[in-house]
Amino acid sequence: MTDKTTHPPFDFHEFRQKVEARLREIGSPKLSAAFAARMVLAALPMLADRAESKGFLWYWQEKDREKHLLAVCRALQICWSLPIDFAIISHADAAYAAYAADTAANANANAAAAAAYAAAYAAAYAAAAAAADAARADAAYAAAHAADADNNLIPWIERELASLSRTRDIGGYLTGGFPPLPLQAVFLAHLREIPSFDYWADWFEDRYVGKPMDPEILKKSVLLPEEIAAQDPRAINRYLKELTSGKREAKIKRVRAIFIGNGEAGKTSLIRALNGEAVVGDTAMACGIAISEWEVPGTDLKAHFWDFGGQVIAHATHQFFLRERCVYVLVINARSTDSNPNQQAEYWLEFVRAYGGDAPVLLVGNKCDLAPVLVDIRRLRETYPNIVPTLHALS
Numbered sequence: 001m002t003d004k005t006t007h008p009p010f011d012f013h014e015f016r017q018k019v020e021a022r023l024r025e026i027g028s029p030k031l032s033a034a035f036a037a038r039m040v041l042a043a044l045p046m047l048a049d050r051a052e053s054k055g056f057l058w059y060w061q062e063k064d065r066e067k068h069l070l071a072v073c074r075a076l077q078i079c080w081s082l083p084i085d086f087a088i089i090s091h092a093d094a095a096y097a098a099y100a101a102d103t104a105a106n107a108n109a110n111a112a113a114a115a116a117y118a119a120a121y122a123a124a125y126a127a128a129a130a131a132a133d134a135a136r137a138d139a140a141y142a143a144a145h146a147a148d149a150d151n152n153l154i155p156w157i158e159r160e161l162a163s164l165s166r167t168r169d170i171g172g173y174l175t176g177g178f179p180p181l182p183l184q185a186v187f188l189a190h191l192r193e194i195p196s197f198d199y200w201a202d203w204f205e206d207r208y209v210g211k212p213m214d215p216e217i218l219k220k221s222v223l224l225p226e227e228i229a230a231q232d233p234r235a236i237n238r239y240l241k242e243l244t245s246g247k248r249e250a251k252i253k254r255v256r257a258i259f260i261g262n263g264e265a266g267k268t269s270l271i272r273a274l275n276g277e278a279v280v281g282d283t284a285m286a287c288g289i290a291i292s293e294w295e296v297p298g299t300d301l302k303a304h305f306w307d308f309g310g311q312v313i314a315h316a317t318h319q320f321f322l323r324e325r326c327v328y329v330l331v332i333n334a335r336s337t338d339s340n341p342n343q344q345a346e347y348w349l350e351f352v353r354a355y356g357g358d359a360p361v362l363l364v365g366n367k368c369d370l371a372p373v374l375v376d377i378r379r380l381r382e383t384y385p386n387i388v389p390t391l392h393a394l395s
Contacts, residue, residue: 010147010148010154012144012148013144015147015154016140016141016143016144019143019161020136020137022165023136023139024136025165026161026165029134029135029136030082030170031164031167031170032126032136032139033082033126033135033138034079034170034173035139035143035160035161035164035173036079036122036123036126036139036142037076037080037082037126037174038160038173038176038178039119039123039139039142039143039146039157039160040075040076040079040116040119040120040123040142041178041204041208042150042156042157042178042181043116043120043146043149043153044076044120044187044204045183045186045187045188046116046149046182046183047072047116047187048183048186048190051186052186056190056193056194057069057190066194066197066233066234069194069197069200069233070233070236072116072120073200073203075120075123076120076123077203077218077221077222078222079123080207080213080218081218081219116145116146116149119141119142119143119145119149120142122138122139122141122142122145123139123142126138126142150182156179163176171212175210177208177210178207178208178209178210181208184208187204188201188204188205195234196233196238196241197237198241199240199241199244202244203244217243217244220243221240224236225325226325227254227256227325254302254303255302255303255327256303256304256306256325257303257304257305257306257326257327257328257329258308258326258328258356259271259305259306259331260308260328260331260348260351260352261308261330261331261332261344261348262347265331265332265344266331266333266366267308267329267331268290269366270331270364270366289306289307290306290307291305291307292305292307293305325359326356327359327360327362328352328356328361328362329361329362329364330345330348330349330362330363330364331366332364332365333366340374341365341375342376342379345363345375345380346380346383349380349383349384352384353384358385359386360386360387361384361386361387362388362392363375363377363387363388363390363391363392364391364392375391377389377391
């Protein structure tokens with residue numbers, strides 16, 4: 001339980017102002033952000049407040065608990081990348097910070113949990129602003145929320161500020177140990193009871209004892225691939241655990257293949273053929289985007305095929321779906337009367353360059369039994385080096 005009786009009544013705003021004044025004297029936004037991260041880690045066990053009598057995370061609806069919990073865990077992990085590479089914080093999924101803010105409001109049934117959550121998102125904002133003075137204010141809020149979650153943290157927070165004034169080593173400061181914290185053991189034990197959240201129990205425990213982090217693993221953990229970040233909390237946690245154990249390299253099981261090209265180039269027919277389906281002539285032109293799956297023969301890899309409609313009117317909307325982390329399959333119609341093969345290729349390669357970065361592009365010449373596909377790959381590769389240097393000819 002939160003102990004609010006061993007100290008005078010807590011004045012949140014007075015304490016926040018006091019902390020901010022101390023951080024102003026220290027004068028380092030990055031150290032302020034590191035301080036905020038440690039405040040959150042100390043307050044986080046208060047998420048287990050009254051868990052023994054009401055159940056862990058009882059203040060959230062059951063269907064949302066894992067999603068909310070992951071938000072605060074990820075926000076704190078982002079903070080811990082401060083000494084590694086500040087740039088990755090700026091590019092990390094900032095939605096976690098904002099999402100944690102919304103989640104805190106949903107925890108209002110329990111003041112201690114709400115305060116711990118508020119500390120987490122304040123720290124995430126402090127990390128995002130670690131190159132600016134705004135970090136100081138966010139860090140002060142994180143400390144005040146931590147103290148509000150558990151008044152017993154106030155003396156420790158004051159000692160942390162004193163320690164902060166004597167160092168400029170962010171990494172060394174972050175790896176400092178923590179004193180015994182109320183509910184810490186209970187919090188970690190309950191984390192381990194949730195499928196896949198044992199990863200976070202181990203991660204937090206390592207931070208509590210001051211275990212250094214592998215900078216490369218931390219960077220990969222913060223910069224999640226788009227296809228992983230879009231998955232459910234358990235899938236994300238499994239990915240993170242595999243990163244930590246070194247097994248991730250052999251575990252990529254999904255890939256997105258985006259099929260682009262003019263209308264009636266044969267994209268839909270090619271996908272049907274890959275799936276072992278009958279291909280009939282004069283197939284109606286696909287409208288919009290059709291998504292299907294393909295089990296890659298002889299592997300446990302699953303490809304997600306995105307079949308982009310070729311109607312000119314739809315081309316302007318493609319930009320909202322084109323991505324960098326995928327493979328593009330550009331299907332060229334050898335018999336097109338609208339443009340020659342090189343013009344077709346250049347038109348679509350410009351789309352890829354604008355919205356897909358340097359993602360690889362496979363060129364497929366369709367209906368080659370009816371007309372040759374005269375594509376100057378060497379010339380195209382001078383402008384678009386991400387083209388795979390082989391034209392795949394199909395009948």
